[in-house]
Amino acid sequence: xxxxxxxxxxxxxxxxxxxxxxxxxxxxxxxxxxxxxxxxxxxxxxxxxxxxxxxxxxxxxxxxxxxxxxxxxxxxxxxxxxxxxxxxxxxxxxxxxxxxxxxxxxxxxxxxxxxxxxxxxxxxxxxxxxxxxxxxxxxxxxxxxxxxxxxxxxxxxxxxxxxxxxxxxxxxxxxxxxxxxxxxxxxxxxxxxxxxxxxxxxxxxxxxxxxxxxxxxxxxxxxxxxxxxxxxxxxxxxxxxxxxxxxxxxxxxxxxxxxxxxxxxxxxxxxxxxxxxxxxxxxxxxxxxxxxxxxxxxxxxxxxxxxxxxxxxxxxxxxxxxxxxxxxxxxxxxxxxxxxxxxxxxxxxxxxxxxxxxxxxxxxxxxxxxxxxxxxxxxxxxxxxxxxxxxxxxxxxxxxxxxxxxxxxxxxxxxxxxxxxxxxxxxxxxxxxxxxxxxxxxxxxxxx
Numbered sequence: 208x209x210x211x212x213x214x215x216x217x218x219x220x221x222x223x224x225x226x227x228x229x230x231x232x233x234x235x236x237x238x239x240x241x242x243x244x245x246x247x248x249x250x251x252x253x254x255x256x257x258x259x260x261x262x263x264x265x266x267x268x269x270x271x272x273x274x275x276x277x278x279x280x281x282x283x284x285x286x287x288x289x290x291x292x293x294x295x296x297x298x299x300x301x302x303x304x305x306x307x308x309x310x311x312x313x314x315x316x317x318x319x320x321x322x323x324x325x326x327x328x329x330x331x332x333x334x335x336x337x338x339x340x341x342x343x344x345x346x347x348x349x350x351x352x353x354x355x356x357x358x359x360x361x362x363x364x365x366x367x368x369x370x371x372x373x374x375x376x377x378x379x380x381x382x383x384x385x386x387x388x389x390x391x392x393x394x395x396x397x398x399x400x401x402x403x404x405x406x407x408x409x410x411x412x413x414x415x416x417x418x419x420x421x422x423x424x425x426x427x428x429x430x431x432x433x434x435x436x437x438x439x440x441x442x443x444x445x446x447x448x449x450x451x452x453x454x455x456x457x458x459x460x461x462x463x464x465x466x467x468x469x470x471x472x473x474x475x476x477x478x479x480x481x482x483x484x485x486x487x488x489x490x491x492x493x494x495x496x497x498x499x500x501x502x503x504x505x506x507x508x509x510x511x512x513x514x515x516x517x518x519x520x521x522x523x524x525x526x527x528x529x530x531x532x533x534x535x536x537x538x539x540x541x542x543x544x545x546x547x548x549x550x551x552x553x554x555x556x557x558x559x560x561x562x563x564x565x566x567x568x569x570x571x572x573x574x575x576x577x578x579x580x581x582x583x584x585x586x587x588x589x590x591x592x593x594x595x596x597x598x599x600x601x602x603x604x605x606x607x608x609x610x611x612x613x614x615x616x617x618x619x620x621x622x623x624x625x626x627x628x629x630x631x632x633x634x635x636x637x638x639x640x641x642x643x644x645x646x647x648x649x650x651x652x653x654x655x
Contacts, residue, residue, distance in 0.1 A: 231352055231356075232348050232351075232352040234335065234336065234339050234355065237335050237339070237352070237355045237356055237359050238332050238333070238335045238336065238359075240359050240360070241331070241332040241335050241358070241359035241360075241364075242328055242329070242332040244359065244360060244365045245327075245328040245331055245332060245364070245365055245368045245369075246324075246325070246328055248365050248366060248369060249324050249328065249368060249369040252369050253321075253369075258317055261317040261320045261321075262313075262315045262316045262317040262318075262319065262320055263315050265320050265323075265372045266305075266315055266319075266320070266372055267288075268372065268373070269286040269287070269296050269297055270297065270301060270302050270305055270372055270373055270374070271305065271315075271372055272285055272286050272287055272288045273285065273286055273294065273296070273297060273302040273306075274302045274303075274305035274306040274308075274309055275288070275306075275309070275314060275315070277302065277303065277306040278306050278309045278310060278314055283299060283302070287506060287509070287510075289510060291509070291510060291513065291514065292513065292514070293466040293467070293514075294475070294514055295463045295466075295467065295471045295473075295474055295475040295476075295514070296474065296475060296476045296514070297374075297474060297476075298413070298414045298415060298416070298417055298459065298473055298474055299414060299459060300374065300377075300411065300414045300415040301373065301374035301377060301415060304326070304377075305323060305372065308322045308323055308326070320372075323372050324368055324369055327367070327368030327369075327371075327372075327375075327376040327377075328368040328376070330368075330376040330377045330379070330380045331364055331367065331368050331376040331379060331380070332359070333380050334358060334364075334379050334380045334382075334383045334384075334624050335355040335358055335359055336355075337380075337383040337384045337386065337387035337388075337624075338354050338355055338358055338383045338386075338387070338624040338625070338627070338628055339351045339352065339354065339355040340387050340391075341354075341383070341386050341387040341390055341598075341625075341628060342354040342355070342628050342631060342632075344387075344390050344391075344394075344594070345390070345587075345592065345594045345598065345628070345632065346631070346632050346635055347635075349635050349638075350628070350631045350632055350635045351631075353631035353634055353635060354624075354627055354628040354630075354631035357627040357630060357631060358623070358624050358627050361572065361576070361623065361627060362565075362568055362569055362572050363550070363569070363572070363573070363616065363619075363620060363623055364379070364620075364623065367379075367617060367620055370617075371617055373617065374415050374416050375617045375620045375621070376620075377415055377416075378412075378415055378416035378418075378419065378620065378621040379620050379621050379623060379624055381408075381411070381412040381415060381416070381419060381621070382412075382419060382422075382601070382621040382622055382624060382625065383624040383625065384408060385408065385409070385412060385419065385422065385426060386426075386597065386598065386601070386624075386625055386628075388405055388408055389405075389426045389427075389429065389430050389597055390594060390597060392405050392430050392434070393429065393430040393433040393434055393597075394433070399444060399447065402444040402445065402447050402448045402451075403447055403448070403451050405430075405448045405451075406447065406448035406449060406450065406451025406452045406454075406455075407451050407452070407455060409423060409427075409448065409451075409452035409455075410451060410452040410453070410454065410455020410456060411455065413452060413455065413456055413473060414455060414456060414459060414473075416621060417473040417474050418605065418608055418618075418621065419605075419621060420473075421604055421605055421607065421608060422600055422601065422604060422605055423452070425596070425597075425600040425604055426597055426600060427445055427448060427449065429596050429597045429600075430445070430597075431444075431445040433593065456472065456473065459473070460472050460473070463475070467514070467515050468515075469515065475514060475515075475518055476518070477518075477612070478518045478519070478521040478522035478525060479505065479517075479518065479521045480612040480613065481521070481522065481525040481611065481612050482505070482521040482522075482524055482525040482528075483502060483505075483612065483613050484539065484543065484611070484612045484613035485525045485528050485529050485536060485539065485611075485612075486500045486524065486525065486528055487499055487500060487528060488500050489532075489535055489539060490528075490532060490535065505517075505521070508520075540610045540611065543609060543610045543611075543613060543614050544606075544610055546614045547606050547609055547610065547614035547618070547619055548573065548574065548577035548606075548619075549570060549573055549574050549577070550569050550570060550573035550574075550616045550619070551566070551569070551570060551616070552614075554570050554574070557570065558570055569616075573616075575630075576623070576626050576627060576630055577602075577626070579626075579627075579629065579630030579633050579634070580602050580626045580627075580629040580630055580633075581602075581629075582629075582630075582633035582636075583598075583628070583629030583630055583631070583632035583633040584598075584599045584602075584629060585633075586632050586633055586636040587599070587629075587632060598625060598628065598629060599629075601622040601625040601626065602622060602625070602626055602629070605621070605622045606619065606622075
């Protein structure tokens with residue numbers, strides 16, 4: 208009888224463990240949980256805001272204003288609602304999406320905001336799929352499911368669909384898709400259509416968030432190098448991918464040249480972002496209120512000068528500051544590095560002074576993710592993983608544009624799925640180091 212009970216107990220334990228394992232590695236379940244978490248957070252926040260605010264305040268940014276201009280028949284223009292003429296402040300994909308939402312649900316209507324939230328949540332939740340597939344290729348099902356679950360429940364990812372009417376969630380999906388596509392392409396049969404599709408994906412990503420373009424030479428170069436080592440890949444196919452990506456951007460670049468009479472390949476606002484992070488407010492390294500230079504004052508100058516002249520002036524002032532204060536510029540890069548990975552400037556000071564639980568959670572999760580990603584890179588390096596260069600390019604290369612300009616929690620978001628994939632790699636390695644209990648086989652006594 209005792210033996211029967213032990214066998215039955217073990218049988219049911221194995222059933223429970225198998226059911227738990229199937230649930231933990233179910234991609235459909237992970238995506239549904241991710242979507243539920245994002246929509247649940249949004250629903251909770253919506254109840255705290257007046258209905259009349261929901262249709263206007265979330266759209267009071269460059270994306271919403273350009274979308275409004277498109278719906279009003281004024282073209283891709285006026286990023287600050289005031290009629291200032293054509294703009295290349297943003298690339299067109301996401302503003303066009305928001306303009307489409309305005310067409311269907313009404314301009315600056317609460318229903319439009321709900322629709323945008325739902326789209327953002329779908330984009331963010333869908334990122335679980337490519338990051339799962341990339342994780343399975345790099346480290347097996349354990350790493351795959353771990354990375355997807357981390358992304359499904361990561362506080363940044365849960366909050367972002369509601370917090371920003373911007374391309375942030377779509378860019379996170381595209382960043383994860385590009386990683387998975389690169390890994391697959393490098394180990395595929397290298398059909399011409401695969402490389403063409405890869406180039407088109409890059410073109411769409413560039414027209415959504417040009418910052419992702421910093422990864423293009425590294426991911427494409429790695430895929431081409433690995434392909435040449437495995438199946439003697441011809442360099443004509445990577446060149447075809449580059450050509451397809453460029454072809455996607457050419458109509459937009461031509462439009463910008465016609466409008467501004469100068470070459471603006473994708474976006475025009477880099478000089479302003481550079482000046483925001485490098486200006487005379489930082490010259491004394493002391494906090495002064497009110498600051499000498501503010502974004503609001505610069506925007507007033509934008510109204511007066513127009514986009515082309517304004518950006519040229521911002522570039523001149525930023526470069527002049529960097530040249531005249533090289534030591535401060537380097538020090539600022541260090542501070543931006545910390546802010547980028549912690550999610551907020553001066554994190555230690557904020558941790559000590561804040562009474563917000565949410566801010567503490569964000570600081571802790573972002574910092575742990577950064578440390579975990581570094582450990583994940585170390586694990587891949589120790590294992591001599593062939594995928595090391597492709598994955599580590601995300602945290603090593605992508606942030607540099609924000610170290611030079613200025614960081615923001617949402618600026619890091621396009622690489623967060625890959626950062627969490629590296630955390631999953633490190634976690635799996637740590638799990639493998641834990642001692643395992645030996646399977647207990649109950650003895651069979653004679654006569655029982």
